[in-house]
Amino acid sequence: MPDATTVLEKDRQDPLKAFRERFVLPDGVIYLDGNSLGVLPAGMSRRIAEVVEREWGERLVRGWNDAGWIDLPARVAGKIARLVGAGDGTVAVGDSTSVNVFKTLSAALALRPDRRVILSDSNNFPTDLYIADGLARLIGQGYELRTAMAADMDDAIDASVAAVLLTEVDYRTGWRYDMAQTTRRIHAAGALAIWDLCHSAGAFPVHLEEADADFAIGCGYKYLNGGPGAPAFLYVAPRHLEGIRPALSGWMGHQAPFAFTADYAPAEGIARMTVGTPPVLSMSALDAALDAFDGVDMELVRAKSQDLCDLFIAEVEAHCPELELVTPRERSQRGSQVSFRHPEGYAIMQALIAEGVIGDFRAPDILRFGMTPLYLSHGDVARAAEILGRIMGEKRWDRPEFRTRAKVT
Numbered sequence: 046m047p048d049a050t051t052v053l054e055k056d057r058q059d060p061l062k063a064f065r066e067r068f069v070l071p072d073g074v075i076y077l078d079g080n081s082l083g084v085l086p087a088g089m090s091r092r093i094a095e096v097v098e099r100e101w102g103e104r105l106v107r108g109w110n111d112a113g114w115i116d117l118p119a120r121v122a123g124k125i126a127r128l129v130g131a132g133d134g135t136v137a138v139g140d141s142t143s144v145n146v147f148k149t150l151s152a153a154l155a156l157r158p159d160r161r162v163i164l165s166d167s168n169n170f171p172t173d174l175y176i177a178d179g180l181a182r183l184i185g186q187g188y189e190l191r192t193a194m195a196a197d198m199d200d201a202i203d204a205s206v207a208a209v210l211l212t213e214v215d216y217r218t219g220w221r222y223d224m225a226q227t228t229r230r231i232h233a234a235g236a237l238a239i240w241d242l243c244h245s246a247g248a249f250p251v252h253l254e255e256a257d258a259d260f261a262i263g264c265g266y267k268y269l270n271g272g273p274g275a276p277a278f279l280y281v282a283p284r285h286l287e288g289i290r291p292a293l294s295g296w297m298g299h300q301a302p303f304a305f306t307a308d309y310a311p312a313e314g315i316a317r318m319t320v321g322t323p324p325v326l327s328m329s330a331l332d333a334a335l336d337a338f339d340g341v342d343m344e345l346v347r348a349k350s351q352d353l354c355d356l357f358i359a360e361v362e363a364h365c366p367e368l369e370l371v372t373p374r375e376r377s378q379r380g381s382q383v384s385f386r387h388p389e390g391y392a393i394m395q396a397l398i399a400e401g402v403i404g405d406f407r408a409p410d411i412l413r414f415g416m417t418p419l420y421l422s423h424g425d426v427a428r429a430a431e432i433l434g435r436i437m438g439e440k441r442w443d444r445p446e447f448r449t450r451a452k453v454t
């Protein structure tokens with residue numbers, strides 16, 4: 046056990062501790078799953094009730110103009126741009142991450158028409174691989190998805206590659222690519238870089254422009270706390286904006302949607318990457334959620350996230366020698382999560398959740414714990430490790446009910 050006073054002292058001196066009030070967490074729960082579904086921001090219920098009752102209920106279709114619904118995606122995009130190091134007019138919000146992989150990847154391929162290979166990481170999140178494979182099959186013409194292990198990525202980037210689709214932080218291990226360095230390597234081979242920021246946006250400072258990324262995509266419901274199924278976002282580097290003709294050429298990305306012309310003409314700039322009517326309710330929730338980042342110094346978030354990861358690793362290793370750490374010990378090489386491997390990982394996680402510590406399980410054997418510094422304290426993390434230690438020591442996970450797999454893990 047670390048000295049309890051040291052943990053207390055760290056929490057007392059925590060420059061982010063006041064932000065805890067911006068979130069609502071259930072009593073008796075230590076939430077280490079903000080990397081899968083962010084928590085409820087304070088004031089959300091009121092805001093959503095207002096949108097439903099005042100805007101939808103009273104304004105009805107007039108809400109598109111007088112409640113500003115039509116401009117809501119662009120407003121939300123501005124808030125996200127600040128968190129990912131992107132300039133004005135380079136981020137669009139809407140659809141899911143999966144759909145945005147399709148949109149950005151199809152745009153990237155069209156910018157490198159003489160190349161046929163999409164390169165990705167063998168351990169990338171499956172939807173990224175599935176969408177890339179589906180797109181390659183849809184286009185035909187010799188397009189293919191090729192994958193390589195992260196350690197072999199540099200060698201795999203050659204002159205046949207049109208676009209490299211990588212997730213900055215590995216969703217299982219928490220291992221993190223060096224985005225700037227890998228992007229340089231991709232550009233040196235004449236290919237384009239598409240970064241998936243699902244485990245980056247809102248977790249630590251992201252510098253898309255500085256890293257010279259070509260495209261990016263990311264999730265609204267993980268570290269951004271936009272709520273289950275929140276709209277996702279995408280980024281296009283300014284140099285590519287005017288050269289893209291979207292594959293999903295929907296009316297909301299048209300130059301003049303309400304001219305109702307039969308021919309498609311892309312809107313100026315990033316607006317062309319929007320497809321259909323925005324989901325106003327969930328977009329309003331994401332909009333409100335992003336206000337929780339007002340005045341937040343993301344460098345402080347990063348520093349505390351790494352402190353929490355270090356503390357959790359040390360405590361779990363002290364209490365649970367049978368769990369194998371799969372996340373890098375080196376701070377710069379990881380995102381904002383800590384993962385351990387155990388053959389009975391699923392049952393262990395269910396036992397842990399039953400005791401109020403919520404993390405998640407990723408097949409085949411990974412116990413995953415997300416660190417979200419705006420609402421977690423050092424005390425929470427130390428306590429979670431202590432409870433995990435008790436579950437392991439007393440084999441409390443070894444019960445049939447903890448082995449029954451639910452649909453969502």
Ligand SMILES: *Cc1c(COP(=O)(O)O)cnc(C)c1O
Pocket residue numbers: 141142143144170172173212216241243244264277
């Ligand atoms: C969570 C996640 C997704 C999710 O995609 P959805 O379309 O929202 O289901 C995609 N990619 C990565 C890397 C993720 O972590």
